[in-house]
Amino acid sequence: MNTGLLVLAVLVIAIAGFILGRRHSLVTANGDIRNLHSLPGYHGQSVFIFAAAPALLLVCVWLLAQPLVIESRVSSMIEPSDIPSGSTLGLVMADVRRISDGLDVAVAQGALTEAQIDNMRADLTDVRSRLADVGIAVGSNVSQNVFLAAKEFRALNGIGRIAMAIAGLALALAGAAFAYSRITPRYRARNVSEGAIKALMILSSTVAILTTLGIVLSLVFETVHFFRLYPAQNFFFNFTWNPQFRGGSDLGIIPLLWGTLYVSFTALAVAVPIGLLSAIYLAEYASSTVRSVAKPTIELLAGIPTIVYGLFALITVGPMLRDYFAQPLGLGSSSSSVMTAGLVMGIMVIPFISSLSDDVINAVPQAMRDGSLGLGATRSETVKKVILPAALPGIVGAILLAASRAIGETMIVVMGAGAAAKLSVNPFEAMTTITVKIVSQLTGDTEFASPETLVAFALGLSLFVVTLGLNVVALYVVRKYREQYE
Amino acid sequence: MTEISASAPVGTDNDATRPKRRDIGIKRRYAAENRFRALGIGAVSIAVLALVFLLISILSNGLSAFRQTFVAFDVTLDAAVLDKAGNRDPAEMAKVTTIGYGNLLKKALAADLEARGVSTEGISSKEIAGLLSKEAPAQLRNRVLADPGLVGQTISFKTYATGRIDGYYKGRVTMESAALDSNVSPEQLTLADRMRGAGMLTVGFNTGFLFGPDASELRPEAAGLGIAILGSAYMMILVLVMSLPLGIAASIYLEEFAPQNRFTDLIEVNINNLAAVPSIVFGLLGLAIFINFAGLPQSAPVVGALVLTLMTLPTIIIATRAALKAVPPSIREAALGIGASKMQAIFHHVLPLAMPGILTGTIIGLAQALGETAPLLLIGMVAFVRDFPAAPPEGFFDPAAALPVQVYNWTQRADPAFVERASGAIIVLLVFLFLMNLIAIVLRRQFERRW
Structure with missing residues (x-):
């Protein structure tokens, strides 16, 4: 019985329990709903919860535990002599699993029968070629011990599956019967079902922590x-x-870090002036009609997927910069460069800076503006001398958030910055970043356990720590600022 | 006191020069004011122009992907070649490979050109067959195997022209570039022009681009988005099914029940931080936990959906909490006052009123997930997939592509025709995003209540 079917069966039992429990509560109340503490629906729900929750929990735990138990029992069957030189126990166990799956497929296709498998011996028949016939490839020739382990693995798995089905169904029925027997008019079924729902909600909210x-x-x-x-x-x-x-x-991180910081700095050099000035213009100068059109338009830039920016960098901005700047100036002939990625990423980051700055500028109390204007300052003087200093912490927070966004950005640099890890100051040269290398190290065909692949996780951890640090500082700065004026 | 009395005579001394200096000052200050204002206008226009330029660039590159050059001609399906045994048994006919069909097509095209009086002087028969897509023999073979009764008949067969001929009609390939190109010759292009005059070659809407599977590096003309669209649709369904209940449950708890304590603070800090974690880190999480640890299959929509769910959950929770907060406390108090339990008050009254806001937030979260590429690259969605995934629920575990990943995939290929395809795919993606946002805006307009 497969797991999906088992879960379905448990749910069917639970739904039947719901209907029966609902009806039973009315019977115990002599058909008069006023005698009940809880509405009949809540009695039904309590039966449903007792039937489904423990059984599904058991199935989950079982599914996690069963492979561990079986692996440890089966791997003890494999002698050190069964492991070919250069291989590991893990690889042999992978073969064991594959052979066991292959036998299942062979039985399902009718190529083998259970009795034949029982009599099959790896030293007498060529298991590898028979499995190849049904489309399962096994890494090396199969020794008798490995084959026995595979048969044991398959048998234990079969037993485990059946035991899980029996235990799950029994628990569901027992739970339903228990809850059903507790139904009386005074039974506080609503409290039970609300408690369960609340537990479910607490569980859901811990997903963030678990992630x-x-x-x-x-x-x-x-x-x-x-x-x-x-x-x-x-x-x-x-x-x-x-x-x-x-x-x-x-595998030194320094050239990647340099590329990342260089591209992010270029992006911020583009985005900070444009984002900040447009935020100031929209908050302080623009009429409400201009504002109502321009603000959503700029924010649209944040809703465009980064792959679109990546393609834009690859097919439009990159060749343009190469043809009109890099080649005439003799700075390089590559269409993917720090400048390409930085420019396009700068466009992407504009709305992060402009909306957040807009918010903080609007949060500056009107009295400060009025005071400054009343003393005879022009608007631009008010902005420069009063509003910006007051809003500075928030703007710094916005820039930090934008920096963290730029450092973690992947697709634009994958398609726009290039793949060569270089320590250079020429912005028209192709350089690479941490995120580009995470992608390139993990999309090739390499063995997972090699340092060349695992380095991606070390890079990812560095990235995570840096962006998290920036975010924490940014949120702290923004929050501290908010307290000042509220 | 002394300061004022001391400075007063100085002021009166300069009385004559003062108005003049003030005038200069005001002029300068107004000039600065205007400059500052112009800078602001400039910044806003640069941002808007960048958006317009981006969209124009994508549209101008990609719109041509929806049109395609087709070749139509009559093919006689010779029974002696295709069905030697003569019993029309598909299993036996499958022994004839695409090479056999290729030869058949080559002869049929030459014969049809002659029958229609299109001159083929100076062009080798190999070059004539080179006008057809490499996908054509497989198309014909599939059609014949699906309907063995066709053998022996003469059918009209419509197939793609190769990417270069297609590029010629889209301006990508010219006579000059063809002379330098080993894949196409100027003679082939003039023949294509003659065929167009005879009505054998047509340019029309390309349904294969929207519904067909991807094709290999050598046949850009046959590459389609079908599997990618289906894969993305599967993922969106799963993301919706997983993230909406989780998000609503978590938000209700945090907004309505959670006591102010360290545990709740921890959850809130986590949600805010997750919203800012780079998306590629979620890809690493998916690779390490869902694929290596839990053993889920690579390239499967279910893994992509799990990763995207974890990514969109913070967005959905933040939007849902805002929607719940917007429902005035009087609603809750009224429900509690007439004897509802807290749970009843929330589920019967607050939640329905907050639903439009929740759905708007969810759709925006889904739109974000739809465009996400980086995490999907790490969980193997870049793989070349030629077979459509099965219907759900098994299909959720079959290998599939996703729209944004397909774009990335196509940009990595050498043939310039794939650039057009990638831009076309972006247009499809943007259309989906536009529709989703439109639904969100309509929902908000229609159901939003101000209290």
Whole structure:
């Protein structure tokens, strides 16, 4: 019985429990709803919850625990002599799983029967070619011990599945019966079902914590794994980035960090003046009609997916910069460059700066403006001498948030900045960033356990720490500022 | 006191020069005022112009992807070639490979050109067949195998012209560039012009681009978005199904029930920080946890949907909380006053009133998820997928592409025809995003209440 069907069966039992419980509550109240503490629907819900929740929880735990238990039992069957030189227990176990899956497929296709599998011996029949017939590829020739382990694995899995189905269904029925038997007119069914719903809501709200935990744990775990294969001081202080897929790579983060900061700085150099000036214009000068058109238009820039900007950089901005600036000035002949990526990313970042600055400028109390204008200052003097100083912390916060956005941006740099890790100051040269290398190290065909692949997680962790730091500082600055005027 | 009395005579001394100096000052200050204002206008116009330029660039590059050059001609399906056994059994006919069909097409095209009186002087028969897409034999083979009764008949067959011929009618390929190109010759282009005159070559709307599967590097003319659109649709369905209940439940708890304590603070800080984590980090999370640890299949919509759900959840929670907050407390108090429990007050009264706001936020979150590329690259959605995923629920686990990833994929290919395809795919993506935002705006206009 597969898991989907089991879950469905549990739900069917729970729904039946709901209907029966609802009816039963009315019966216990002699058909008069006024005798009940809770409405009949709540009695039904309480039965539903007792039937479904424990059973589904059991299935979840079982699904997580079963592979662990079976792996440990089966892997103890494999002798050290069964592991070919250069291979590991993990690879052999992968073969065991694949053979076991292959036998399932063979039975499903009718190529083998259960009795045949029981009698099959790896030293007498060629298991590998028989499995290849049904479309399952096994890495190496199958030894008898491995084949026995695979058969054991398959048998245990079969037993586990059946046991899980029986246990799940029994628990669902028991839960339903228990809740059903508790139904009396005075039973506080509403409190029970509301408690369960509240528990569910608390559980949902912890998803955010779990996600953060998942990110941190997976990044830290793989990074530690990486540092065991590649020394940490080389990663942080090596000035070359040169991955070799045959080993002996140089994986220094410094050129990537330089590229990232250079591109982000270019982006901010474009976005900060434009974003800030347009925020000031829209907040202080523009008529309400201009504002109502221009503000959403600029914010539209934030709603465009970054892949669109990436394509824009690749097919329009890159070639244009190359033909009109880089080549005539003799600065380079590459269409992907720091300038291309920085310019396009700057356009993308404008709305982050302009909307946030707009908010903080509007939050400056009107009295300060009126005071300044009343003393005879012009509008621009008021902006420069009164509003900007008052709004400065918020604007700094906005710039920090934009910087964190620029540093973590991927598609624009993947398509616009290039792939060569270089330490150069020429903005028309192709350089690369942390995010580009995360993508390129993980989309190739490499073994997952090699340092060249795992370095992506170390890069990801560095990225996560930097952006998180920027965000925390930015939020702190913005919050502190808000307190001043509220 | 002394200061004032001391400075007063100085002021009277300069009385004559003062008005003049003030005038200069005001002029200068007004000039500065105007400059500042002009800078502001300039900044706003640069931002708006950048948006317009971006859209024009994408549209001008991509609109041609929706039109395609087709070649139509009569093909006699020779039974002696296609069905040697003569029993019209598809299993046996499948032994004839696309090479066999290719030869058949080559002969049929030459014969049809002659029959229509299109001169083929100076062009080798190989070059004539080179006008047809490499996809054509497979198309004909699939059509014949689907309907073996066609064998022996003469059918009219319409297929793609190659990417270069297509590019010729879209201005990408010229006579000069063809002379330098090993894939196409100027003679082929003049033949194409003659065929167009004879009505064999037509340029029309390309349904294959919207509904067909992707094609390999050598046949850009046959590449379509079908699998990518379907994959994105699967992901959006799953994201909606997972994120809406989770988001609503979490928001109700945080907004209506949560006590002010460290646990709640921790959740809030986490939600705010997750909203700002770079998307690629979510891709790393998906790779490490969903694929390597949980063993879910690569390139599957379900993994993409899980990652995108975690990404959009903060957006949805923030929007939902704002919508719940906007419902005035009097509604809750009235419900509680007539004896509803807190849960009843929220589910029967507050939630329905907040629903339009929640849905608007959810749609905007989904639109964000639809355009997200980077995390999907890491979980293997870049793989070349040629087979349509099955119907749900099995299809959620089949390999599929996604719209934005397909764009990235196409930009990585050498043939310039794929640039046009990528821009066309972007247009499709933007149309979907536009529609989703339109729905959100209409929802907001229609149901928003001000209290």
